[in-house]
Amino acid sequence: MIQVLDVVIAGLLLGGLYALIAMGLSLQYGVARVLNVSHGEFIMLGGMTTWMLYSGFHINPLLAVAICGPGAFLLGFILHRTMFKRLLALSASPGIFESNSMLASFGLLFIIQNIAFMIWGPEIRGYSYLAFPVDLGGALFGANRLVTLGFAIAIGLAFYTFLARTRMGKAIRAAAQDPVTAGLLGVDINLVLALCFGFGAAMASIAGVLISISYPVNATMGLEYTIIAIIVVVLGGLGSIPGSFIGGFVLGIVGSIVTSIEPGLALVAYYVIFMLLLLVKPTGILGR
Amino acid sequence: MNRVRVSLKQLLWLGLLGVVLILFGLGPRYAPMYTIILLTAIFMYIILTLSWVIFSGPTGYVSLAPAAFFGVGIYTSAILGKALPLLIVVAVGGLASSCLALFAGGLTLRLKGIYFAIFTFGLVELIKNLLLWWEIHFTGTRGRFVIVVDYATVYYVMFAILVVLILTAYLIRRSKFGLALQSIGDNEQAAAHIGINVTALKVVTFAVSAFFTGAAGAIMATRWTYIDPYIAFNPLFSFMPVLMAIFGGLGQFYGPIIGATIFGYLEELLITRFPYYYMLLFGTIMVVAILYLPNGLVGLIQKVTARLRVLARSQPAPAATSEAK
Numbered sequence: 001m002i003q004v005l006d007v008v009i010a011g012l013l014l015g016g017l018y019a020l021i022a023m024g025l026s027l028q029y030g031v032a033r034v035l036n037v038s039h040g041e042f043i044m045l046g047g048m049t050t051w052m053l054y055s056g057f058h059i060n061p062l063l064a065v066a067i068c069g070p071g072a073f074l075l076g077f078i079l080h081r082t083m084f085k086r087l088l089a090l091s092a093s094p095g096i097f098e099s100n101s102m103l104a105s106f107g108l109l110f111i112i113q114n115i116a117f118m119i120w121g122p123e124i125r126g127y128s129y130l131a132f133p134v135d136l137g138g139a140l141f142g143a144n145r146l147v148t149l150g151f152a153i154a155i156g157l158a159f160y161t162f163l164a165r166t167r168m169g170k171a172i173r174a175a176a177q178d179p180v181t182a183g184l185l186g187v188d189i190n191l192v193l194a195l196c197f198g199f200g201a202a203m204a205s206i207a208g209v210l211i212s213i214s215y216p217v218n219a220t221m222g223l224e225y226t227i228i229a230i231i232v233v234v235l236g237g238l239g240s241i242p243g244s245f246i247g248g249f250v251l252g253i254v255g256s257i258v259t260s261i262e263p264g265l266a267l268v269a270y271y272v273i274f275m276l277l278l279l280v281k282p283t284g285i286l287g288r
Numbered sequence: 289m290n291r292v293r294v295s296l297k298q299l300l301w302l303g304l305l306g307v308v309l310i311l312f313g314l315g316p317r318y319a320p321m322y323t324i325i326l327l328t329a330i331f332m333y334i335i336l337t338l339s340w341v342i343f344s345g346p347t348g349y350v351s352l353a354p355a356a357f358f359g360v361g362i363y364t365s366a367i368l369g370k371a372l373p374l375l376i377v378v379a380v381g382g383l384a385s386s387c388l389a390l391f392a393g394g395l396t397l398r399l400k401g402i403y404f405a406i407f408t409f410g411l412v413e414l415i416k417n418l419l420l421w422w423e424i425h426f427t428g429t430r431g432r433f434v435i436v437v438d439y440a441t442v443y444y445v446m447f448a449i450l451v452v453l454i455l456t457a458y459l460i461r462r463s464k465f466g467l468a469l470q471s472i473g474d475n476e477q478a479a480a481h482i483g484i485n486v487t488a489l490k491v492v493t494f495a496v497s498a499f500f501t502g503a504a505g506a507i508m509a510t511r512w513t514y515i516d517p518y519i520a521f522n523p524l525f526s527f528m529p530v531l532m533a534i535f536g537g538l539g540q541f542y543g544p545i546i547g548a549t550i551f552g553y554l555e556e557l558l559i560t561r562f563p564y565y566y567m568l569l570f571g572t573i574m575v576v577a578i579l580y581l582p583n584g585l586v587g588l589i590q591k592v593t594a595r596l597r598v599l600a601r602s603q604p605a606p607a608a609t610s611e612a613k
Contacts, residue, residue, distance in 0.1 A: 035402055083579065090582050098402050099350050103534065104578045106527055110571030118564065223523075227413060230406060264421040271414035278407050279395060 007260050008253060009141065015245075015252025016149035017210065021225055022232035022244040023156060024203030030239020031176040031196040033094060034084055034101040038108035039229055040222030041116070042072050042201045046208025047217035048116060051125045061129050061213050062147070068205040076201025079108070080194040088193075109222065116219040126216035148210040155206065159199070160241050172196060176239055231274045237283060312447055316440035324443050328511070330552035331446045332504050333532060335453055337548040339500040340529035342457050343493050345538050346469035350401075352526040353392065353408035356415055357385035357498040359520035361505025362434075363419070366515055369435040378445060378506045385502025386495040393494040394487075409526060416521035423517065431516030434509045445507045453500045454545075460493070461541060469493060535577045537584025546585055 021043060028036045046068040053059040053067070084101055091097035130144040163169035174182040175192045183189040211217065211225075232251050236243025251270060258269040316324050336354055344351050361381035368377050396407050423430055460466045468489055471479040480486045509515055528551070536547020554573070558566045581588055 035406075083575065086579055090579075095348075095401055099405070100578055100582075102350075102402070102405070103530065104575055106531070107571040107574030107578065110567040110574065114565065114568035114571065117567075227409075231410075234403075234406065264424065265417075267417045268414065268421060271410050271417065275407060275410055275414065278399060278403060278410075 003260075007256050011253030011256035012249060013141065013145045013149050013252070014255055015249035016152035017207065017248075018228060018232050018252050019245040019248025020152040020155060020203060020207045020210070021229045022236065022248055023159065023241060024200040024207070025226075025229040026200075026233045026236070026239055026241065026244045027196050027203070028200035029233065031172055032080065032084065032193045032200070033098055034080075034105060034197065035098065035230075036108075036197075036200065037102060037105045037226055038112055038222070039105075039200070039204050040224065040226030041109055041112040042076070042204035042222075043208035043211065043225045044116060044217065044219060044222040045112065046072065046205030047212035047221070048120050048125070048208075048219065049205075050209045050212045051127060051217055052120070054127050054129065055125075061209060064209050065151070065206050068209050069202045072205035073198040073202035075198075077194050077198035079201075080197035081190075083108075084197065085190055085194070109226075113219060113222060120219050122219060124216045124218040125212075127212075129213050142214065144213045148214055151206070151210055155203065156241065156245060159203075163241065168192075168195070228270070231270055234274065235277055309451070316443055321439060325439055326553070326556055328439070328443045328446050329556060330549055331443075331450045332508055333528065333552035333555075334545055334548040335446070335450055335500055335504040336525065336529040337532040337536070337544045338453055338457050339497040339504075341533050341538065341544045342460060343469075343490075343497040344530075345533065345544075346461075346466065346473045347490060347493075348473040349490070350405040350530065351408045351494070352405050352523075352530070353389070353411055353498075354501050354529050355521055355523055355526035356392075356408070356412045357389065357501035358505035358508075358525045359412070359415065359517075359522075360385045360388055361502035362509040362512075362515055362520040363432075364502070365506040365509035366432040366434045369510065374437060374441070374445065374507075374510070378449070378503050381506025382499040382503035385498040385505070389495040389498035390491060393491040409523070412521055412523055412526055416517045419521070420517040431514055431519075434513055434515060436513055437507075437510040439511070442507055442511050446504065449500060449503050449507070456496070456500075458541065460496075465489065465493075531574055531577075533584075535574075535581070535584055537581075537586030537588075539583055539590075540586045543584055543586035550585070 021039075024042075025036060025039045028034050028039070046064075049068050049071075050061050050064040053064050054061055059067075083104060087100050087104060088097055091100055130142070130147060132143050133140040134143050134146055163173060171182065171187045171192050172195070174185070174187055175189055175196075179189050179193075182192075207225075208217070228251070232244060232247040234247075235250060236245070236247030251273070254269055254273060255266050259266045312327075315327065319327075336358065340351065340354055343349065361378075361384070364381035364384050365377055368380060372380070392408070392411055396404060399407055420430070423432075460469070468479065468484045471482075471484065472486055472490065476486060505520075509520075512519065529548075532547040532551045533544040534547070535551060536545065537543035555566075555570070558569050562569060577584075583590075
């Protein structure tokens with residue numbers, strides 16, 4: 001019984017992190033229509049910056065959230081304003097824009113990864129913060145992982161409220177449904193898309209900060225998290241925030257169950273679930 | 289009169305093609321070893337790109353599966369290399385990739401757009417991780433050694449695959465199959481409506497394109513001598529063909545070939561000259577190409593020649609009028 005609880009809680013903790021990563025990508029793909037393959041690189045930037053701030057300047061990793069989040073937002077906003085806006089204007093149809101922007105984000109992946117390599121080198125970095133165990137119904141978990149889950153849920157709720165309650169959130173939802181009509185109704189569509197891309201980047205880098213608290217980080221970690229984000233996003237339905245959480249928790253629990261049976265097969269299990277879902281219901285659990 | 293001129297032009301082209309074939313055929317006898325190895329790498333990239341274009345060019349389905357086909361070819365070579373003669377290994381590598389393509393294509397080709405791209409990329413990662421797990425658990429090793437073949441033989445086999453591929457790609461493009469594929473890309477429902485067996489055509493073309501990628505992997509493995517799942521199923525081999533094809537331009541038959549040639553050479557140059565900035569330069573070229581060359585190099589060439597033609601026409605014109613006076 002304790003063991004089952006152990007696996008489930010570990011899965012939930014992992015799932016919260018996955019949900020946060022996926023939420024950013026879901027926003028970038030669901031609204032801005034960019035399947036951002038360099039998403040994981042923003043995670044890596046967040047993680048590596050936090051490590052640098054902590055080990056170099058003894059800045060609290062939770063404070064790094066306030067540095068990395070806005071920084072990544074600005075970077076994402078500028079990227080969309082320059083690169084993806086131009087691509088959008090160049091592309092004849094939404095389909096062409098999707099494949100072009102995906103390829104452009106591959107270029108970004110290479111650029112960001114190489115720059116990170118030049119700054120931080122290939123070594124795997126880690127530090128210890130909040131690493132004391134907490135007793136959860138008989139199972140022991142690191143406090144850092146609980147903090148991660150708390151942050152993920154808090155950011156998810158905050159963003160959900162933002163989308164549901166504010167005027168800007170309404171504009172974003174309108175742009176996600178039908179960008180042309182939203183534009184006709186007076187929504188500054190380019191601003192909304194750039195904002196969404198920026199928010200996505202900010203969430204990725206905050207996820208990176210939280211990852212660095214619990215797991216080791218290095219300059220080439222990005223792609224692995226990008227793939228997990230894509231799986232979760234497809235699992236939950238593209239562009240759906242609650243879907244990201246459901247997908248994240250499903251994948252987290254599956255991952256933790258498979259890991260407890262056969263650790264080598266966790267990634268394989270992710271892909272099998274992912275491919276099965278694509279075949280049965282490509283629009284995802286909550287997709288229309 | 290007109291007819292004779294056309295056939296003369298064709299003869300000229302055929303002659304040029306023959307000269308190119310003989311030049312490349314005699315290569316290993318006269319050219320330095322480095323050039324031959326570089327050419328082998330460039331041929332490999334052209335094969336990867338062109339076989340990607342056979343399927344994804346006309347249909348518009350962006351496949352990120354080349355790395356899976358390439359890796360299957362590589363592992364065929366690693367497993368069968370010692371038991372069978374080289375040419376059979378290469379053929380089996382191609383056929384194994386075709387089988388994978390038939391299976392994956394039959395399952396997934398009803399997925400549209402971005403979902404197909406994601407699925408095919410998932411396929412690469414799935415095979416890689418499964419293979420890694422299998423090797424560690426059942427074979428007890430991570431990598432395998434591949435039988436070594438001398439560089440001239442590798443060059444000739446690669447060249448032969450390339451020639452057959454170019455012929456196949458050209459024939460498909462010129463035949464009614466090419467037209468049918470094109471119509472799938474333009475409007476799949478309409479294509480199905482006028483009696484094209486859309487699914488069968490897509491799956492078979494996917495398998496044909498996988499054959500060449502697998503064959504190239506099987507022969508390339510003998511150059512690398514040591515492989516493991518990370519080397520064989522490197523996702524770069526999925527992205528490079530897409531990038532090279534777009535960089536070259538999909539509008540013309542020769543576009544992807546030019547793209548792959550330039551990129552293959554560029555990669556060699558960048559890796560040897562700037563090993564630490566290689567990816568940075570590569571990514572920058574990629575972004576710039578997508579942003580500023582929407583129709584690839586072919587589009588640029590066409591633009592430049594069109595402008596030159598306008599210039600050539602406008603300059604002699606005043607001279608002609610003054611003469612007339």
